[in-house]
Amino acid sequence: MIRALACFAALSSPLAAQQVYDLLLKNGHVLDPANQRNAVMDVAIAGGKIVRVAPNLRAAHAKTVVDAGGYYVTPGLIDIHTHFDAEGAPLNVDPDHNALRSGVTTAVDAGSSGWNTFEAFKSKVMDHSVTRVLAFLNIVGAGMYGAQVENDPAQMDPEAAARMVEKYRSRIVGIKTAHYQPADWEAVDRAVKAGELSKTVVMVDFHPKPGRGYEELILKHMRPGDIQTHVYGRLLPQLDANKKVQPYMWEARKRGVLFDVGHGGGSFWFRIAAPAVAQGFLPDTISTDIHKDSVMLPRATMITTMSKFLNLGLSVEQVVERSTVNPARAIRRPELGTLSEGAAADIAVIELERGQFAFLDSGHGKLTGDKNLRCVLTVRNGKVVWDPDGLFAAEYTTTGPYSNFK
Numbered sequence: 001m002i003r004a005l006a007c008f009a010a011l012s013s014p015l016a017a018q019q020v021y022d023l024l025l026k027n028g029h030v031l032d033p034a035n036q037r038n039a040v041m042d043v044a045i046a047g048g049k050i051v052r053v054a055p056n057l058r059a060a061h062a063k064t065v066v067d068a069g070g071y072y073v074t075p076g077l078i079d080i081h082t083h084f085d086a087e088g089a090p091l092n093v094d095p096d097h098n099a100l101r102s103g104v105t106t107a108v109d110a111g112s113s114g115w116n117t118f119e120a121f122k123s124k125v126m127d128h129s130v131t132r133v134l135a136f137l138n139i140v141g142a143g144m145y146g147a148q149v150e151n152d153p154a155q156m157d158p159e160a161a162a163r164m165v166e167k168y169r170s171r172i173v174g175i176k177t178a179h180y181q182p183a184d185w186e187a188v189d190r191a192v193k194a195g196e197l198s199k200t201v202v203m204v205d206f207h208p209k210p211g212r213g214y215e216e217l218i219l220k221h222m223r224p225g226d227i228q229t230h231v232y233g234r235l236l237p238q239l240d241a242n243k244k245v246q247p248y249m250w251e252a253r254k255r256g257v258l259f260d261v262g263h264g265g266g267s268f269w270f271r272i273a274a275p276a277v278a279q280g281f282l283p284d285t286i287s288t289d290i291h292k293d294s295v296m297l298p299r300a301t302m303i304t305t306m307s308k309f310l311n312l313g314l315s316v317e318q319v320v321e322r323s324t325v326n327p328a329r330a331i332r333r334p335e336l337g338t339l340s341e342g343a344a345a346d347i348a349v350i351e352l353e354r355g356q357f358a359f360l361d362s363g364h365g366k367l368t369g370d371k372n373l374r375c376v377l378t379v380r381n382g383k384v385v386w387d388p389d390g391l392f393a394a395e396y397t398t399t400g401p402y403s404n405f406k
């Protein structure tokens with residue numbers, strides 16, 4: 001850094017020599033659980049990377065300074081259950097309009113495309129998104145293309161899936177199985193087989209059937225590190241008749257199965273989540289299962305889903321941990337979900353509002369609470385991409401001629 005400064009000073013004016021940061025977020029409350037940071041600090045960005053996180057960095061060294069005082073500054077959020085595919089899936093939504101506004105800089109599409117359709121998804125969606133879009137590859141070759149293919153084991157080819165993972169390892173983080181209705185284990189077991197062959201994790205959306213039980217799924221069929229999504233969904237027997245968390249939930253957690261929220265249109269119910277959370281059964285990862293329906297009445301966006309958990313009793317720290325470092329580890333991308341120096345500058349600036357707020361679940365049950373999280377700035381690869389309050393901007397009367405606009 002000193003060497004770079006010296007070089008720069010020799011070539012440029014004294015003022016420019018000081019400007020070593022492209023962007024400086026000043027005085028925010030940095031919550032970076034991957035690095036155990038939880039204090040008021042500054043975050044400096046240059047060349048699309050985080051270059052310094054420390055108190056009292058000099059504003060004169062930055063081209064642009066954002067006053068983040070009073071806000072939380074966190075790693076860009078990671079939503080590991082989204083539906084951002086464009087191919088043949090009418091419920092899917094656009095990644096940038098739905099992720100970045102919530103502070104989400106990494107979104108994992110959860111099986112919208114399969115080993116037969118992934119390449120179209122990649123070229124149509126992934127390659128054009130500002131959001132970093134990754135994917136769980138559906139074990140069904142056609143992806144989420146309706147019951148006819150999703151219930152057909154002939155569509156589920158572990159070798160073909162593993163080959164596609166191998167070809168796009170930087171984009172595909174695992175395998176997904178979902179929606180399977182026949183009362184056998186074909187879908188789960190073939191997805192796990194593809195996970196074994198490709199050395200990736202499996203995300204499971206599971207509907208129990210007679211002879212194909214949930215307990216058996218999480219204790220026998222899933223591997224440690226595999227992710228059960230829709231943990232507070234109404235189709236699963238998480239609680240007994242007295243609303244007590246079933247012993248097999250704790251046992252599965254102990255053996256390393258991960259439990260993900262996957263809010264969605266039908267899979268997040270306060271009447272299940274509230275007693276589970278009160279008994280200490282918190283989700284490992286918070287995610288949305290965002291699509292055209294879930295984004296509306298239950299507002300299954302990332303920042304609102306995090307707010308719901310805040311009002312169920314989790315701390316801001318616990319909510320941020322489950323939306324940054326935990327999902328990064330779950331998808332085995334520890335370089336994400338962190339404000340480490342040298343990491344990509346993906347950042348969310350979040351306001352904790354106090355007042356009276358209401359939230360709906362998938363059954364349109366209402367939870368009233370006194371806290372709400374709002375994303376006031378999103379930085380992706382060092383660039384401000386969401387700024388509803390103009391924190392990053394100057395008053396228009398001071399901005400000079402049109403030619404100043406970049």
Ligand SMILES: [Zn+2]
Pocket residue numbers: 081082083110264289
């Ligand atoms: Zn889903």
